[in-house]
Amino acid sequence: MSALAVGVIGTGMMGEVHARLLNDRIGSARVVAVSDPDTERRRMVAEAVGAAEFDDPMGLIAAPEVEAVVIASPDHSHAGFAVASVQAGKPCMCEKPLATTVDDARLVVDAEVALGRRLVQVGFMREFDEGHASLVSLRRSGALGEVVAVRSTHVNPAPWAPGVTAERVITQSMIHDIHSARFLSGAEVEAVSASVVPFAAGSSGVDDGAVRFVAARLELVGGAVALLDVNVSSAYGYRVVAEVVGSEGTARTSEGSAVEMWSSGARVEKVSANWPEHFSAAYLTELTAWVSAASEGGVTGPSAWDGLMANVVAEALVDASTRGERVEIARWERPAVYER
Numbered sequence: 001m002s003a004l005a006v007g008v009i010g011t012g013m014m015g016e017v018h019a020r021l022l023n024d025r026i027g028s029a030r031v032v033a034v035s036d037p038d039t040e041r042r043r044m045v046a047e048a049v050g051a052a053e054f055d056d057p058m059g060l061i062a063a064p065e066v067e068a069v070v071i072a073s074p075d076h077s078h079a080g081f082a083v084a085s086v087q088a089g090k091p092c093m094c095e096k097p098l099a100t101t102v103d104d105a106r107l108v109v110d111a112e113v114a115l116g117r118r119l120v121q122v123g124f125m126r127e128f129d130e131g132h133a134s135l136v137s138l139r140r141s142g143a144l145g146e147v148v149a150v151r152s153t154h155v156n157p158a159p160w161a162p163g164v165t166a167e168r169v170i171t172q173s174m175i176h177d178i179h180s181a182r183f184l185s186g187a188e189v190e191a192v193s194a195s196v197v198p199f200a201a202g203s204s205g206v207d208d209g210a211v212r213f214v215a216a217r218l219e220l221v222g223g224a225v226a227l228l229d230v231n232v233s234s235a236y237g238y239r240v241v242a243e244v245v246g247s248e249g250t251a252r253t254s255e256g257s258a259v260e261m262w263s264s265g266a267r268v269e270k271v272s273a274n275w276p277e278h279f280s281a282a283y284l285t286e287l288t289a290w291v292s293a294a295s296e297g298g299v300t301g302p303s304a305w306d307g308l309m310a311n312v313v314a315e316a317l318v319d320a321s322t323r324g325e326r327v328e329i330a331r332w333e334r335p336a337v338y339e340r
């Protein structure tokens with residue numbers, strides 16, 4: 001079988017990571033087309049992988065030589081490109097979040113339901129992380145008993161953009177943890193509340209009103225709870241730790257690095273500097289699984305439905321953080337194409 005011909009939309013940090021992994025590490029794929037309004041970055045990535053350059057991302061999706069699409073452009077543009085991929089009948093790997101609003105995410109789900117099958121895989125790569133996948137296997141095996149709680153801590157080294165608001169922290173960063181709460185517990189969310197800690201007034205280099213920490217409490221159908229927190233600015237590096245508390249046992253992803261060091265009266269273990277380092281293996285596993293499924297004309301892993309549900313919870317959390325109140329979430333009927 002010939003290598004899957006992939007077009008990449010958005011050649012920023014994440015688009016470049018995906019393009020290089022597809023081209024250099026996955027023998028069954030090659031990047032044939034890239035599109036980005038930043039012509040310098042586009043050229044750099046096109047030359048690195050030997051791809052053609054497209055001015056118009058919709059033209060890339062429609063191009064007959066492009067068999068499958070990776071969407072790594074800014075969040076607000078994802079849903080439109082994902083709908084176009086579905087309507088062109090081409091499998092796509094759409095970076096998280098699926099959309100920035102519930103209404104936009106719903107358009108993607110509606111497009112797949114109209115088609116009658118899935119063509120969108122959402123970039124919630126933690127499903128492909130060894131530690132997170134082990135937690136799911138343990139939960140499914142029954143070894144932990146009934147799920148009582150899920151905990152997740154998500155630590156960024158520094159704000160990723162100026163003036164980061166609670167809405168951006170929740171929709172861009174905590175959206176990963178929201179998805180983790182759902183796939184680690186196997187339950188949907190029925191109510192949320194949130195607490196937000198801003199940077200102290202006058203913190204150097206930080207805009208007024210920028211958010212430093214968000215804590216969320218998700219009430220899950222069946223009675224369990226998920227406790228999630230995102231630290232925007234740890235000043236020490238990047239960390240993600242997830243834990244499933246069960247009635248018969250508790251399991252947690254390991255923080256351990258390969259090496260411990262004893263120095264200056266302390267024992268230290270290295271912390272990842274950033275997300276590409278921490279989840280490098282997960283991104284490769286995610287793309288390998290996508291290429292394998294897309295070569296057969298389909299997709300696997302997190303679905304547009306998962307993307308929509310994450311947006312539903314994120315929107316409720318933004319509302320809860322703004323109003324300082326508990327917000328209930330209506331039940332959604334899952335279409336048959338999303339039965340796993």
Ligand SMILES: NC(=O)c1ccc[n+]([C@@H]2O[C@H](COP(=O)([O-])OP(=O)(O)OC[C@H]3O[C@@H](n4cnc5c(N)ncnc54)[C@H](O)[C@@H]3O)[C@@H](O)[C@H]2O)c1
Nearest residue numbers: 010011012013014015036037038072073074075095096123
């Ligand atoms: N899964 C993860 O862990 C993870 C990590 C980081 C980023 N992301 C997601 O990946 C996406 C890209 O993030 P990034 O960090 O690479 O951002 P980035 O700003 O580095 O790159 C975005 C690129 O998209 C280009 N762009 C802007 N509008 C476009 C359009 N209409 N069509 C095509 N390209 C367009 C920009 O010029 C830029 O080069 C975001 O949605 C982000 O949330 C996911």
